[in-house]
Amino acid sequence: MRMVNVVSATLPEQAVARLRARSDVEYVEEDVVLYAFAQTLVWGVDRIDAELAWPAGNTGQGVKVAVLDTGIDSSHPDLLVAGGVNFAGIKDGSTQPADWKDNHGHGTHCAGILAARNNGIGVVGVAPDAILYAVKVLADDGSGYTSDVIQGLDWCATNGVKVASLSLGGTSTTSLRNACARAYAQGVLIVAAAGNTGGAVMFPAAYPSVVAVSATDSSNWRASFSSYGPEIELAAPGVSIFSTYKGGQYAYMSGTSMACPHVSGAAVLAWASGLSSAAAVRDRLTSTAEDLGAKGRDTSFGFGLVDAQRAAGSATAPVDNPPSVDLTAPAQGAVVSGTVALKATASDDKGVTQVEFLINGVRVGLETQGADGWSASWNTTGTADGAYTVMARATDTAGATATDTITVTVANADAAPTVRITSPAAGATVSGDVTLAAAAGDDKGVASVRFTIDSGMSIVDSDGGNGWSVVWDTTDTPNGLHTVIATATDTKGQTASHSISVTVDNRTPSQAGTVLVESITYDMSGGSRNNRDLMVSVHVVDNAGNPVPNAIVMVAVYRNGVPYVTNLGTTSANGVVTIRVRYAPAGTYSTRVTSLNATGLIWDGATPANQYTK
Numbered sequence: 001m002r003m004v005n006v007v008s009a010t011l012p013e014q015a016v017a018r019l020r021a022r023s024d025v026e027y028v029e030e031d032v033v034l035y036a037f038a039q040t041l042v043w044g045v046d047r048i049d050a051e052l053a054w055p056a057g058n059t060g061q062g063v064k065v066a067v068l069d070t071g072i073d074s075s076h077p078d079l080l081v082a083g084g085v086n087f088a089g090i091k092d093g094s095t096q097p098a099d100w101k102d103n104h105g106h107g108t109h110c111a112g113i114l115a116a117r118n119n120g121i122g123v124v125g126v127a128p129d130a131i132l133y134a135v136k137v138l139a140d141d142g143s144g145y146t147s148d149v150i151q152g153l154d155w156c157a158t159n160g161v162k163v164a165s166l167s168l169g170g171t172s173t174t175s176l177r178n179a180c181a182r183a184y185a186q187g188v189l190i191v192a193a194a195g196n197t198g199g200a201v202m203f204p205a206a207y208p209s210v211v212a213v214s215a216t217d218s219s220n221w222r223a224s225f226s227s228y229g230p231e232i233e234l235a236a237p238g239v240s241i242f243s244t245y246k247g248g249q250y251a252y253m254s255g256t257s258m259a260c261p262h263v264s265g266a267a268v269l270a271w272a273s274g275l276s277s278a279a280a281v282r283d284r285l286t287s288t289a290e291d292l293g294a295k296g297r298d299t300s301f302g303f304g305l306v307d308a309q310r311a312a313g314s315a316t317a318p319v320d321n322p323p324s325v326d327l328t329a330p331a332q333g334a335v336v337s338g339t340v341a342l343k344a345t346a347s348d349d350k351g352v353t354q355v356e357f358l359i360n361g362v363r364v365g366l367e368t369q370g371a372d373g374w375s376a377s378w379n380t381t382g383t384a385d386g387a388y389t390v391m392a393r394a395t396d397t398a399g400a401t402a403t404d405t406i407t408v409t410v411a412n413a414d415a416a417p418t419v420r421i422t423s424p425a426a427g428a429t430v431s432g433d434v435t436l437a438a439a440a441g442d443d444k445g446v447a448s449v450r451f452t453i454d455s456g457m458s459i460v461d462s463d464g465g466n467g468w469s470v471v472w473d474t475t476d477t478p479n480g481l482h483t484v485i486a487t488a489t490d491t492k493g494q495t496a497s498h499s500i501s502v503t504v505d506n507r508t509p510s511q512a513g514t515v516l517v518e519s520i521t522y523d524m525s526g527g528s529r530n531n532r533d534l535m536v537s538v539h540v541v542d543n544a545g546n547p548v549p550n551a552i553v554m555v556a557v558y559r560n561g562v563p564y565v566t567n568l569g570t571t572s573a574n575g576v577v578t579i580r581v582r583y584a585p586a587g588t589y590s591t592r593v594t595s596l597n598a599t600g601l602i603w604d605g606a607t608p609a610n611q612y613t614k
Contacts, residue, residue, distance in 0.1 A: 039120045043218060044113065044237030044262055048305065050126040053269055053312035054118070060127025060268040065114065065163040067261070068152045069107030070142060071100040072134035073246045078122040079111055084134030087151040088144055100136040105246040107134065109253050110167045112244030114261035114268070122250060123243055126265025126308055127272070133161065138168060146170070149204075150179040157186040162271045162278070165264035166192040166210075167257035169202035177207050184209035189271075189278040191264045193256035195227035206231040211267075211282060214300060215239065215259040220292055222300040226256055232302040234289055236262035262306060269312035285311050290399070294361055323348035325355060325394035327404040328373065337412045340380055344392035344404065345373035351397045358391040380410045384444055417442035417496045419449060419488035423469075426500040430474055432605075437469040438498070440488040452485040453477060474504045505602075514543040515551060515601035518575075520591050522612035524584075534584035534614065536591050540575045542601060547575025551598035555579050559587045566594075588613045 008031050011019070020028045041051055053059075064082075071088075074081040084100035102108045115132045116125035137152040138144035149168070156164045164183065169192065180190055191211045195202035205212035205227075212231045215223040215238025222228060223239050238259035245251035263285065270281045288311050289304035297303050329343040330336055342357045342364065355374035357364045367376045374392075391405045423437040424430055436451045436459070449468040452458040457477075459470040468488075485499040518539040525535060536557055540548045549571055557565040557579065569577035581589075589612045596603040 039118070040123050040242065042113075042123050042242045044241050044258070045124065045126055045308075047218075047237050048126070048262055048266060048308045049310075050265065050269070050308035051124075052309040054128075056312070058269050058272050058312045059118070060115065060130035060265070060272050062131065063127070063163070063268045063271045064131045064133060064159070064161045065127070065165065065264060065268050066133040066135045066152070066156050066161045067107055067111045067114065067264075068135045068137045068149060068156075068164055068166045069102075069110055069168065070104035070138045070140065071102035071107045071136040072111045072132070073102045073108040073244070073248065074100075074134070076108060076112075076244050076246075076248050078116045078119065078244050079108070080115075080117055080132065081111075081134055082131045084136065085152075085155055086136040087148040087155070088136045088139045100134045102134070102136075102246050103140040104138070104142050105251065106142055106167070106253075106257065107136070107138070108246050109241075109243045109251060110165065110257060110261045112250075113241060113258060114165060114265045116244055125243075126262055127268035130265070130268045133159075135164075144168070146173050146176050150175060153179045153183040153188070153190070156188050157183045161188055162281075163264050163267045164188050164190045165261050166190065166204060167255075167260045169193060169195050169205055172203040172206070176204055180204050180207045181209045184278060187278050189267050189281050191260055191267060193260040194229075194232060196225045196255050196257075197227050198225055199227055201227050201229040201231040211263060211285070212302070213256060213260045213263045213306075214302065215254075215256045216292070216301070216305060220305065222293075223254070223256075225254070226259075226300075228300045230299055232299060234263050234285060234303060234306045235259065235292060235301040236306050238262075262308075266306045266308040266311045269308055273311075273313040284313075321349050321396075322400040323352050323394040323396040323402045325392050325402050325404050327390065327392040327406055330390070330406070330408055332406040333408070335409045335411050337380060337410065340378040340408075342376045342378055342390065342392070343373060344375075344394075346392075346394035346402075348394070348396040348400075352394050353397055354395050356393045356395075358393060360389050361391075381412060382443060383410050383412070385409075385411050412443070414490070414492045414494065415443045416494045417446055417488040417490040419468075419486050419496050419498050421484060421486045421498050421500050424484075424500075424502055427502070429503045429505050431504065431506045432474060434472045434474055435469055436472050436484060436486070437467060438486040438488070440464075440468050440486075442488070442490040442494075445491045447489050447491050450487045450489070452487065454483050455485070475506055477504050479504050479506055513601045515548050515596060515598040515603050516541055516543065517593050517596065517607055518545075519608055520610040522589065522610075524614070532583045534581040534589065534612070536579045536581060536589075538569075538571075538577050538579070538591070538593060540571050540577070540596065540598070542598075547571075547573070548598050548601065549573045549575060551575070551577075551596060551601075553577045553593060554595040556592050556594050557581055558590045558592070559585070561588075561590075564589070584614060586614050 086099040115130040116123045118124045118128040135152040137148040192205035194205045194212050194214045211233045214232045214235045215226040216235050217239040236259035239254045241258040270284045286303040291304040292301040325346040327344045346352045357376045364376045393403045419440040440446045448462040450460045487497045518541045521537045551571040567579045571577045593607045
């Protein structure tokens with residue numbers, strides 16, 4: 001290691017040259033000036049026109065908003081946090097108002113989208129002068145208990161918070177539903193992220209008292225990860241959002257978690273415009289949203305993209321001449337098959353930005369523009385025969401749209417179906433009532449699946465409502481090897497088959513050794529966190545009452561009648577396998593053995609009655 005002396009000085013050029021020539025001087029360079037990064041208006045805040053509300057004097061001033069999340073970095077130079085409270089993991093009813101620091105980053109990112117200061121550095125949020133509170137309900141790993149969220153909502157209701165922003169979710173509970181309804185009735189507008197599963201809307205967003213928010217990308221399409229459904233009320237930007245982060249930093253993040261605070265910020269602006277109730281703010285948000293997708297409310301965007309400027313009451317409706325569009329191919333009433341060319345021409349006084357082709361409301365995609373107009377290809381080979389609505393939708397530079405619609409009939413050649421037996425497995429040993437299940441498919445639809453035993457007895461499933469399956473009573477079939485055949489028939493009468501071999505073994509305990517579940521016991525001695533782990537012990541014996549070691553046991557633990565934990569274990573030398581239920585919450589527990597395999601022994605299939613209440 002060596003010490004290096006660095007000196008800053010103002011010198012004439014001749015002195016600089018002499019210093020550079022010295023052997024004991026490593027380098028001489030200009031003492032350049034560095035500058036703070038300029039403030040950025042991120043694309044999400046810009047897309048919802050939040051910055052257009054500020055010149056009229058509405059920046060969210062005087063409105064309390066709470067971010068229920070992992071906390072907020074109160075030392076971040078771009079955030080002004082009025083206060084906070086911590087409920088994360090605290091079970092004794094107390095609070096820790098000073099301990100709401102964000103060690104995760106998620107809460108700070110959401111807070112910046114909502115209310116980053118308009119201070120010339122970093123970023124600026126939707127409502128930069130909102131009174132911002134941190135309500136920590138998620139631990140540093142980003143998870144939290146429903147009870148913590150409920151405490152956070154109750155705190156908002158009793159402390160005059162007007163908007164609660166929840167970029168979190170999970171499964172539904174009665175207590176959470178009631179807490180949301182209670183807070184909303186007390187004047188708190190609750191805004192929540194729909195979820196990132198690409199499937200159904202999660203809770204609490206799906207509750208009627210909560211504004212559910214889906215995520216959009218920079219092209220105003222629903223983000224691929226965004227949950228959707230009839231509960232969606234509004235959409236907002238949620239892809240590659242730049243915002244504040246823990247440790248005074250900034251980061252890009254994506255998710256409905258990012259979309260949620262855009263709507264929460266718009267709600268703050270609506271409150272600040274003089275509205276007097278959560279219901280009035282909610283109505284303002286939905287009535288001023290920019291309609292996306294299907295006309296009116298839909299499952300992807302709800303009432304549309306939130307418009308912060310109009311929600312703030314500071315916008316006038318734009319005047320725009322809509323475009324015109326003409327769907328030129330195929331012709332109205334045409335019969336089509338294979339790959340179909342879709343063509344349209346469009347015009348507008350200010351310019352057409354895109355023409356989309358939709359089949360029964362679903363966008364085909366990959367539209368291109370050429371000298372003769374717009375075009376796309378529609379592959380009908382995987383489409384059922386029948387009538388379809390083809391729509392061309394043109395959008396101009398102001399976002400105004402026009403449509404032209406025709407009806408065509410798809411008539412493709414029919415392919416044979418496919419079928420595969422999925423249960424039981426080939427080579428399995430079965431007894432009693434056995435569910436025979438198959439996966440079947442066809443380009444036009446499967447009419448039925450017939451299950452046949454040894455080319456003799458057969459059972460037909462003709463609706464497939466719960467998958468293609470039937471129940472086979474094997475007690476009417478001799479013990480031994482048998483062939484199971486599944487035959488699928490499509491709507492045109494074409495068939496396909498798949499077969500497997502299974503062994504039927506309906507011998508009674510008197511005919512073979514038996515393994516039994518003798519008892520199931522519970523205790524709370526497991527774990528190292530105040531005995532919160534529930535230990536479930538399954539005792540396995542043979543028909544002589546001897547412990548059975550090395551038996552493989554599948555155990556399902558139920559809480560309040562609902563499956564809670566499923567685990568596989570092997571019995572010890574004393575015939576006991578113990579399943580640990582980590583951090584088991586209060587409730588009534590019961591356990592059922594779903595499978596038991598022991599070499600040379602047959603399980604009688606029974607689970608003794610058991611129950612434990614914590």
